Amino acid sequence: LRLVAGRAAALGASSLRCRARFTEKGKLLVPCKSLGFTLAAGESQFTEDMSDAVSEADFSKVKDYKHIPEAVPGLQTWLLLLCLEDRIEAANEWCHEMGAATLEEVIESREDLADFLQEHSTLTPGEREALLERDR
16 A cells, blocks of 8 residues: 555655455554554444445655565565565565575564664664564
8 A cells, every 4th residue: 555655646646545444353444554544534433334434645654665676585565564664675684694585484583683673773662563563
């Protein structure tokens, strides 16, 4: 979604509408909070059958996506999902140092990666927590 928002902004879009979804626990999931999505006016009351909540993005928070070679296939996409795509170069360095060859190895060793990123970049406590979550 952040890629779409970035491309839309580059093409001159001033807003982006996106459907929200309900989680398995029945909570309304507003997509990509880092883009500033919020429920559109008049759409705050939804039942589980109505998953058409729409949101508008804050394009000031969109970043350009640039493909950087990955040390491990899928690394950049995984970091993008964690909103850590700016850390790809440091993560590549860690993968080379540790000899990680697959994304599964990176995910299994994410605590070591988090330590490395904290030492070699400005990883915030919230970003570290997102990286260490087990359900991703």
